[in-house]
Amino acid sequence: MGDRLTQLQDAVDQLATQFIASINYINQHHSLETLGPRDQIVVIPKQEADQQEVDPHPEDVFRAALVELAQDLITKEQQIELLISILPGLDNSEQDQERNIRELEEELKVAEAQRQEAIKEREETLAKINAVIRSIRRP
Amino acid sequence: MFTWVASSGHLLGGTRTCRYLDWAPYERLGRDAVGHGTRRLTYTVHFSPKHNPIATISHFERLSIIITMDEEQQQTASTWPPPPPFWKAFTPDNIARIEELRKETAERAGIQDPSSIRIDSLPRELRNLQPPPEPADGEWRVFGDKYGLKDELPQLEDGEIRRLFPNPDERDQDGKHFDRATILKRLAKSLLLNFLELTGLLATSPEAAEDKVTDVRDLFINFHHLINEYRPHQARESLIALMQSQLDRTRAETNAIRDAKDHAERVLEGLGSITIEEPPNYKTINDEDPFDPDIKAWNMLVDQYT
Numbered sequence: 464m465g466d467r468l469t470q471l472q473d474a475v476d477q478l479a480t481q482f483i484a485s486i487n488y489i490n491q492h493h494s495l496e497t498l499g500p501r502d503q504i505v506v507i508p509k510q511e512a513d514q515q516e517v518d519p520h521p522e523d524v525f526r527a528a529l530v531e532l533a534q535d536l537i538t539k540e541q542q543i544e545l546l547i548s549i550l551p552g553l554d555n556s557e558q559d560q561e562r563n564i565r566e567l568e569e570e571l572k573v574a575e576a577q578r579q580e581a582i583k584e585r586e587e588t589l590a591k592i593n594a595v596i597r598s599i600r601r602p
Numbered sequence: 603m604f605t606w607v608a609s610s611g612h613l614l615g616g617t618r619t620c621r622y623l624d625w626a627p628y629e630r631l632g633r634d635a636v637g638h639g640t641r642r643l644t645y646t647v648h649f650s651p652k653h654n655p656i657a658t659i660s661h662f663e664r665l666s667i668i669i670t671m672d673e674e675q676q677q678t679a680s681t682w683p684p685p686p687p688f689w690k691a692f693t694p695d696n697i698a699r700i701e702e703l704r705k706e707t708a709e710r711a712g713i714q715d716p717s718s719i720r721i722d723s724l725p726r727e728l729r730n731l732q733p734p735p736e737p738a739d740g741e742w743r744v745f746g747d748k749y750g751l752k753d754e755l756p757q758l759e760d761g762e763i764r765r766l767f768p769n770p771d772e773r774d775q776d777g778k779h780f781d782r783a784t785i786l787k788r789l790a791k792s793l794l795l796n797f798l799e800l801t802g803l804l805a806t807s808p809e810a811a812e813d814k815v816t817d818v819r820d821l822f823i824n825f826h827h828l829i830n831e832y833r834p835h836q837a838r839e840s841l842i843a844l845m846q847s848q849l850d851r852t853r854a855e856t857n858a859i860r861d862a863k864d865h866a867e868r869v870l871e872g873l874g875s876i877t878i879e880e881p882p883n884y885k886t887i888n889d890e891d892p893f894d895p896d897i898k899a900w901n902m903l904v905d906q907y908t
Binding site for chain 2: 537578595
């Protein structure tokens with residue numbers, strides 16, 4: 464987890480990875496077609512199938528995988544759009560930000576002074592209470 | 603582990619701790635006489651960076667002496683370099699002197715900030731205390747890499763990437779960034795569309811897919827460029843958020859302190875109002891009042907003991 468921009472950047476990178484993964488899947492698991500009437504699809508024995516470039520998946524599995532990959536792509540794209548729309552400070556210009564920062568700086572100074580004052584008052588009250596407690600004697 | 607030869611003028615005795623390395627467990631390997639009565643001693647030193655990284659100046663000096671004296675033996679196994687020689691110039695005295703000089707020069711030139719001033723004619727021993735001027739051409743090299751004074755985001759055109767969004771001057775009116783969001787969203791949609799086209803091309807005419815891959819690449823790079831352009835903005839935005847939270851925290855703390863103080867004062871006032879009432883145990887007996895509840899008891903006691 465990083466800031467929003469980093470999240471967005473990561474999401475875009477993930478989208479690219481998904482592109483590659485999708486193409487890779489299609490490239491490896493598509494079904495084989497005959498190009499001419501004399502072509503034949505060679506059935507490869509199971510133990511050699513791992514070394515083959517193309518390992519056709521059954522039609523229904525392949526279709527389901529395609530649908531899943533496509534849905535994932537759409538989901539990722541929507542995530543990206545969401546992240547774009549919640550980027551921080553879209554409606555602030557640089558001047559706005561500078562003014563904001565300046566104002567906050569001033570307010571911080573005031574607040575800090577107030578805090579110091581409050582601390583001082585607290586100490587005074589504490590001293591008062593201490594004096595009262597010490598003055599209590601058995602009459 | 604490596605071995606060096608030290609002449610007898612620089613014998614090492616006892617335990618020495620030096621920055622980054624520790625030669626505590628060294629052992630003497632051999633000793634022989636060389637030349638005109640100069641004894642040479644061979645030590646074996648085990649280096650271990652895990653050891654205490656504390657070093658004192660004299661240790662540094664000693665190490666550098668040995669290294670310069672035995673340069674030939676050091677070439678194959680170099681240790682961490684000694685600090686640059688000008689560190690010796692940074693004594694408290696010298697620092698105070700240059701501060702003084704800076705202030706004087708600033709007053710003479712009428713410049714407010716004495717820290718940025720440059721003094722042209724410095725005494726030799728103070729010359730190292732003045733940092734060198736900024737590189738005139740705005741570039742410098744460290745470890746063979748070039749660096750610029752100004753940290754700029756490289757333009758897309760420099761990398762021969764097509765730019766798919768308008769110039770910064772033409773978009774984002776009033777300095778707001780809605781246009782940027784719109785452009786980013788458009789790019790995201792274009793990415794999906796181009797990917798769809800790419801898969802279609804790969805299925806029908808793979809040789810045409812090359813151009814499409816370039817398109818997708820350009821889209822991605824454009825996207826990243828826009829994101830990186832936005833980073834300074836986000837940094838300022840984070841600063842604002844941070845300051846706001848600090849402000850809230852300070853105010854909450856002040857309020858809490860005030861509340862506690864008020865409470866304590868109320869309690870004090872309460873105590874004050876209690877002390878006004880006479881404590882019941884020290885009431886004087888009022889003989890005149892026949893309805894005083896204590897009078898009976900007192901009278902009984904008086905009767906009994908007198």
